């Protein structure tokens with residue numbers, strides 16, 4: 001029995017960075033937009049997951065690469081403060097300056113200011129609303145089933161944007177996806193009574209540690225210091241079991257969170273014994289897992305594709321790991337290979353694997369793909385066609401007018 005039904009032009013599932021940008025872009029094109037978010041705040045991993053470093057919009061050689069809503073959100077993340085961007089990017093764009101165009105921000109400030117941006121352009125935000133199922137008919141998503149305090153409901157839309165961070169629409173619709181491989185990380189916001197100056201002003205800063213990583217042979221590796229501190233006396237097999245996972249399941253996510261919390265407890269217990277100045281202020285409200293699932297799209301962006309150029313490129317992503325490395329994003333990597341003509345993907349579940357997934361899963365690129373999908377949805381509606389049928393050159397023209405760089409040659 002359904003308790004409620006809603007319909008709109010564009011339904012965005014997930015209120016992380018990608019979902020915020022997608023909803024903003026579609027609503028500013030005059031479309032009726034519903035944004036569904038299972039938690040009670042916006043920002044996803046960037047805020048609720050306490051990953052509050054807005055990685056760069058520039059190429060590391062002084063040239064800006066990402067513009068548009070990604071740039072707007074970077075500045076919005078610090079409007080309620082604190083946080084800063086390097087002076088050359090504030091005042092004198094494209095100056096030759098080693099500091100990259102990025103910033104750190106307070107998660108709570110960003111949650112509040114992003115919500116205002118969306119409300120100001122009329123986005124209908126549904127918090128505490130979980131997508132539970134998807135109904136497809138004739139190669140289209142007909143509606144998504146959701147659950148909240150009212151009970152079960154259905155959301156109908158012309159276009160759906162999967163900005164869930166885990167390709168949840170694709171998986172519930174049984175579309176093929178790739179599983180991400182993950183290693184353990186733990187970030188918390190802490191108070192240090194001995195601190196001179198923290199990232200958010202005196203006393204407050206992050207405890208952030210990458211516990212483990214994968215080596216060249218895909219085996220879990222860990223520094224000796226971390227192993228001694230958190231995994232003393234444990235076998236390599238047991239460490240790998242606790243700190244590495246592939247994809248997600250109810251059990252994997254719960255075990256990841258439990259281990260993450262155990263590490264934090266250990267961190268503060270050690271501090272109690274030796275320094276006694278630290279305590280946790282906030283721990284993450286969602287699992288700090290980097291890669292869950294990516295859809296298998298009409299084009300799969302893969303390692304080495306930074307060498308390529310695509311006729312249907314709709315944006316350029318810079319690589320946070322290496323100055324000068326750039327990735328064109330083909331429109332085909334934002335929709336599924338088959339089976340869902342009115343479904344787009346934004347953020348960390350676009351069609352990418354390997355090195356390409358590492359480059360595209362981060363905050364600025366999530367905002368970029370969010371904006372592209374929001375614009376594409378609005379254009380498809382204006383032309384009374386599906387997003388898959390949308391002519392990529394027409395989309396490119398509109399994105400160009402929005403100041404989005406489409407090809408590496410434009411940087």
Ligand SMILES: Cc1cc2nc3c(=O)[nH]c(=O)nc-3n(C[C@H](O)[C@H](O)[C@H](O)COP(=O)(O)OP(=O)(O)OC[C@H]3O[C@@H](n4cnc5c(N)ncnc54)[C@H](O)[C@@H]3O)c2cc1C
Nearest residue numbers: 014016017018038044045131164165185288347348361363
């Ligand atoms: C340990 C770690 C360190 C990182 N470091 C950085 C960094 O320094 N800088 C950087 O830029 N990036 C970093 N990242 C990556 C970055 O934080 C994320 O990839 C990015 O924020 C993803 O944004 P998104 O919008 O695609 O997805 P998400 O942030 O995952 O947003 C998805 C949203 O969808 C909602 N949702 C999910 N399922 C449902 C459902 N069924 N129903 C309704 N809502 C749903 C979620 O609650 C969430 O709000 C890091 C990630 C990790 C894990």
